[in-house]
Amino acid sequence: MPLSAEGRNIRMPFMDILVVDDDEETRRHVTNGLVSGGHQVSEAADAASALKLVSSRHFDAIILDRLLPDGDGITLLQQLRQRSDPTPVLMLTAVADVDARVEGIEAGADDYLVKPFAFVELRARLLAIRRRGAQVDLPAAVVRVADLTLDVLSRTVQRADTAIPLQPREFLLLEYLMRHCDQVVTRTMLLQNVWKYDFDPQTSIVETHMSRLRAKVDRGFASGELIETVRGEGYLLRSTPLVKTTNE
Amino acid sequence: MSEISASRVSLLRSAAFRLAVVQAAIFALIVSVLFFITWWSVGAYVEQRVHEIATDGLKKLTRILDASPGADHIEAERDLDENQHYGLFDANGRYLEGDIRIPVSGETNVRTPLGGRGAALVPLHVASGRIADGRRLVVGMDRRKADVLLGRFRRAFLTGGATGIAAALVVGFLTARRYLRRVEQIAAVAAQIDDGRLDTRLTVTDRRDEIDRLSAALNATWQRTESLVEGMRQLSTDVAHELRTPLAHLRFRLEKTRANLDAHSPARAVMDQSLNDVDRVLAVFRALLRISQIQSRQRRAGFETLDLSQLVSAVTADFGPLFEDEGRAVRLYVQNRIHIFGDRTLLEQLLVNLIENALRHTSQGTSVSVGLTQNGAVAELTVSDSGTGIPESQRERVLQRLVRLDTARTSPGMGLGLALVKAIADLHEATLELGDAQPGLCVTIRLPRAA
Numbered sequence: 001m002p003l004s005a006e007g008r009n010i011r012m013p014f015m016d017i018l019v020v021d022d023d024e025e026t027r028r029h030v031t032n033g034l035v036s037g038g039h040q041v042s043e044a045a046d047a048a049s050a051l052k053l054v055s056s057r058h059f060d061a062i063i064l065d066r067l068l069p070d071g072d073g074i075t076l077l078q079q080l081r082q083r084s085d086p087t088p089v090l091m092l093t094a095v096a097d098v099d100a101r102v103e104g105i106e107a108g109a110d111d112y113l114v115k116p117f118a119f120v121e122l123r124a125r126l127l128a129i130r131r132r133g134a135q136v137d138l139p140a141a142v143v144r145v146a147d148l149t150l151d152v153l154s155r156t157v158q159r160a161d162t163a164i165p166l167q168p169r170e171f172l173l174l175e176y177l178m179r180h181c182d183q184v185v186t187r188t189m190l191l192q193n194v195w196k197y198d199f200d201p202q203t204s205i206v207e208t209h210m211s212r213l214r215a216k217v218d219r220g221f222a223s224g225e226l227i228e229t230v231r232g233e234g235y236l237l238r239s240t241p242l243v244k245t246t247n248e
Numbered sequence: 249m250s251e252i253s254a255s256r257v258s259l260l261r262s263a264a265f266r267l268a269v270v271q272a273a274i275f276a277l278i279v280s281v282l283f284f285i286t287w288w289s290v291g292a293y294v295e296q297r298v299h300e301i302a303t304d305g306l307k308k309l310t311r312i313l314d315a316s317p318g319a320d321h322i323e324a325e326r327d328l329d330e331n332q333h334y335g336l337f338d339a340n341g342r343y344l345e346g347d348i349r350i351p352v353s354g355e356t357n358v359r360t361p362l363g364g365r366g367a368a369l370v371p372l373h374v375a376s377g378r379i380a381d382g383r384r385l386v387v388g389m390d391r392r393k394a395d396v397l398l399g400r401f402r403r404a405f406l407t408g409g410a411t412g413i414a415a416a417l418v419v420g421f422l423t424a425r426r427y428l429r430r431v432e433q434i435a436a437v438a439a440q441i442d443d444g445r446l447d448t449r450l451t452v453t454d455r456r457d458e459i460d461r462l463s464a465a466l467n468a469t470w471q472r473t474e475s476l477v478e479g480m481r482q483l484s485t486d487v488a489h490e491l492r493t494p495l496a497h498l499r500f501r502l503e504k505t506r507a508n509l510d511a512h513s514p515a516r517a518v519m520d521q522s523l524n525d526v527d528r529v530l531a532v533f534r535a536l537l538r539i540s541q542i543q544s545r546q547r548r549a550g551f552e553t554l555d556l557s558q559l560v561s562a563v564t565a566d567f568g569p570l571f572e573d574e575g576r577a578v579r580l581y582v583q584n585r586i587h588i589f590g591d592r593t594l595l596e597q598l599l600v601n602l603i604e605n606a607l608r609h610t611s612q613g614t615s616v617s618v619g620l621t622q623n624g625a626v627a628e629l630t631v632s633d634s635g636t637g638i639p640e641s642q643r644e645r646v647l648q649r650l651v652r653l654d655t656a657r658t659s660p661g662m663g664l665g666l667a668l669v670k671a672i673a674d675l676h677e678a679t680l681e682l683g684d685a686q687p688g689l690c691v692t693i694r695l696p697r698a699a
Contacts, residue, residue: 116496
């Protein structure tokens with residue numbers, strides 16, 4: 001039984017993942033979650049064995065704890081990047097301050113997650129950085145998903161042949177969803193990447209803007225709803241819209 | 249930062265220089281008193297001597313003339329000394345003989361030419377009297393030497409006194425400059441420490457003077473402060489780490505158990521609530537750590553000059569839909585292009601907290617307005633609502649951590665919002681004021697504008 005509603009038509013691509021953390025319980029939790037989601041997971045409890053594993057074979061992503069018994073996660077990451085290993089790295093930390101975050105990103109981490117975290121948050125971010133790792137080119141100026149077209153330069157959005165006027169925040173929100181289509185994006189990811197806030201507003205700012213965006217993008221189009229709420233996880237923009245027929 | 253350490257103290261206003269001026273004034277007073285006492289007694293003595301010499305001469309000549317009545321010539325050169333002069337006049341005051349040609353009566357000071365017309369005027373102290381045959385005899389004492397003496401005496405006092413006062417002022421000025429320089433050093437180091445560079449210290453010289461003692465004492469205090477702050481920071485980090493691991497495990501287990509439960513079982517709702525509570529504990533913890541981090545002032549390293557007008561407009565506009573959904577509006581009054589030096593994310597958080605506070609703690613139908621105006625060197629940010637406000641007696645309290653007023657207990661929130669706002673305002677050297685919007689709460693933040 002997967003930990004979430006992932007089964008509902010969202011197929012998460014198979015990933016071969018390395019989990020590096022000295023805390024056994026965290027490791028087990030992450031591994032169990034990922035394995036039940038159909039992924040392959042290798043574990044390492046310290047930097048030395050992690051380095052050995054990374055040297056011997058390829059991983060699709062690495063989940064790396066910042067504090068390891070035999071050294072710093074940052075150091076391991078730097079060693080990896082020095083030998084131009086591009087494997088996406090999601091860094092885990094118990095320290096939430098901004099300096100630590102910047103330090104991690106500068107050392108070459110693709111994202112940064114503060115412990116403890118919800119498993120769905122980890123999975124969503126893992127998927128997002130796996131994409132990022134695959135993307136070598138600059139992000140395209142025109143993004144197309146299903147019958148939706150977003151032009152970054154002219155700041156216009158079209159669905160089928162209808163132009164959709166959006167507020168600046170709604171535009172950024174849609175751009176992020178489209179660039180991460182078929183992936184669940186969490187509220188925290190949206191706050192970090194669309195709002196650029198490193199704090200958590202206490203009101204429903206994300207939900208409010210999202211519901212307005214959905215009203216504009218999805219309401220009244222015959223081709224079905226593109227944006228979907230994934231309960232307890234976040235939002236999802238599908239490349240193949242669900243046409244609602246019977247009860248869901 | 250206080251005004252004193254911010255602006256350099258002018259040398260003339262320094263305590264050391266003021267002390268030197270006071271010392272010079274006291275010195276001048278003492279010199280004057282000394283001068284007048286000495287002048288008075290020396291002057292009196294000189295006058296006494298002059299009087300004696302004049303009257304002695306008069307007595308002597310009177311005695312000689314009385315002893316030989318009819319004598320019309322006095323052998324003055326033999327009977328008088330070089331400083332004494334005489335003049336002899338008949339009963340009607342007509343000049344008969346001698347250097348003095350004015351028939352003075354009584355005893356007085358005169359200036360008269362000695363030896364006839366054209367001669368230089370000489371200051372004389374004269375005494376006069378009639379001898380037995382009725383002729384008038386005038387004997388004068390040449391005052392010049394006495395006057396020279398008194399003049400030199402006066403000059404000596406004046407130059408000595410003036411030099412002394414000048415020396416006192418110069419020494420005071422130099423001392424003041426030396427002290428001031430060291431005081432400025434102390435102020436500069438204190439300002440750096442105030443800015444969050446806690447490892448800055450004063451240099452202590454080998455002179456072991458009072459400034460060195462003060463510096464050593466301050467260094468010791470700062471050392472203690474640094475280790476306390478460092479210890480607290482270390483403790484927060486340690487506690488964060490130590491608590492996070494068990495909380496993480498707890499959260500993992502709850503999550504796992506929840507996933508294995510049937511979607512409609514009552515136990516699943518309990519799990520959801522428990523997860524919520526864990527997340528809330530974590531959120532409070534995060535907020536507390538963030539306040540501590542902001543208070544440690546390390547974030548000042550990331551300060552930049554930014555357009556506060558744009559930031560305020562963007563954040564407020566972003567919250568517009570939340571107000572609209574409740575059937576009310578947030579009004580925005582912003583003066584353009586107001587720049588300040590600060591941390592973008594923290595300022596966004598400050599405004600978000602204030603707007604959310606207004607949104608959550610006021611009932612539907614009340615309006616909220618956000619304003620930004622420029623007032624001299626100050627940018628004035630206000631967020632006001634027409635809700636119930638905060639009683640004046642409680643305003644100080646709500647700025648402390650984890651304080652919520654009873655009336656606000658029904659609204660969600662962690663009681664850290666305003667404490668965080670206060671910490672961010674402090675970091676930006678801004679003042680925070682909770683006022684009465686009549687009715688409602690008006691929060692005013694005054695930030696120093698960027699030059």
